[in-house]
Amino acid sequence: MKTILITGAGRRLGKTLAEHYWSLGWRVLAHYNSQCELPDDPRIVRLQADLSDPLAVQALCLQLAGLGPVDAVIHNASCFVPDSAVGAAELGDHVTRHYQVHVSAPVQITAALDNQWTTTASMVVMSDIYAEIPNQRFSVYCASKAALQNWALSMAQRLAGRVRVNVIQPGPVQFLPEHSEEYRQRVLSQSLIRRELGYGAIVQACDFLLAADAMTGTVMRVDGGRFVANRYDQTFNV
Ligand SMILES: NC(=O)c1ccc[n+]([C@@H]2O[C@H](COP(=O)([O-])OP(=O)(O)OC[C@H]3O[C@@H](n4cnc5c(N)ncnc54)[C@H](OP(=O)(O)O)[C@@H]3O)[C@@H](O)[C@H]2O)c1
Secondary structure (H helix, E strand, C coil): CCEEEECCCCCHHHHHHHHHHHHCCCEEEEEECCCCCCCCCCCEEEEECCCCCHHHHHHHHHHHHCCCCEEEEEECCCCCCCHHHCCHHHHHHHHHHHHHHHHHHHHHHHHHCCCCEEEEEEEEEECCHHHCCCCHHHHHHHHHHHHHHHHHHHHHHHCCCCEEEEEEEECCCCCCCCCCHHHHHHHHHCCCCCCCCCHHHHHHHHHHHHHCCCCCCCEEEECCCCCCCCCCCCCCCC
């Protein structure tokens, strides 16, 4: 039986990924933070940790050491807070929190698994197209996702021959309930396929990358063409 560790597996995309691999017969090490909506099952091992807390990450790493060989990891957990949500006095904590969740935790978890990878192991890191596009509202989120992505490519080098490491950059996968209809339409008008991708698009990409034994060090956009959509009007001819 194969084993996959998925961080942020309690809700939304992480939960969908966890259910998918569980339904394929994998044992799922399901890390979650506040809430785990996965069913109770012997093949689902729940691991609670606030990844913004270095001590909690250490404790999680110790737990992982006792859970045997690992075939795949998806670093999916994410902190998505606009800069405007915090005042000047909390800005340092805001930065630290994003870097803890997006960089420190994946770094520590990956190091902790060093002796547990199976011979065909693979790791997928969930970044964002905004790792490469400036966004003044979410500058700290974007910067920390860029750091995550760069680290992942270093891991593709370091773990070469042992673990394949690839990055997915999702575009607008699934809107949040608080997103207004106007917001949704504006975002979708900036993509090429002009519809919400749905979690299935990312599941498909993970399936592909976990199986594609010639692929490592790849950054794959699954964004409905939003990255290459015409962000600036280039159609004028003067
Ligand atoms: N949804 C999209 O359209 C979209 C677009 C681009 C990129 N992505 C990327 O795709 C991935 C999944 O997207 P999503 O929308 O499902 O993400 P999400 O809901 O924002 O977060 C994913 C998970 O991370 C967990 N998390 C947040 N803070 C944490 C902390 N301090 N410690 C541990 N876990 C924490 C959340 O658990 P709690 O809620 O319990 O804290 C949640 O289950 C993320 O990496 C995201 O950046 C998504």
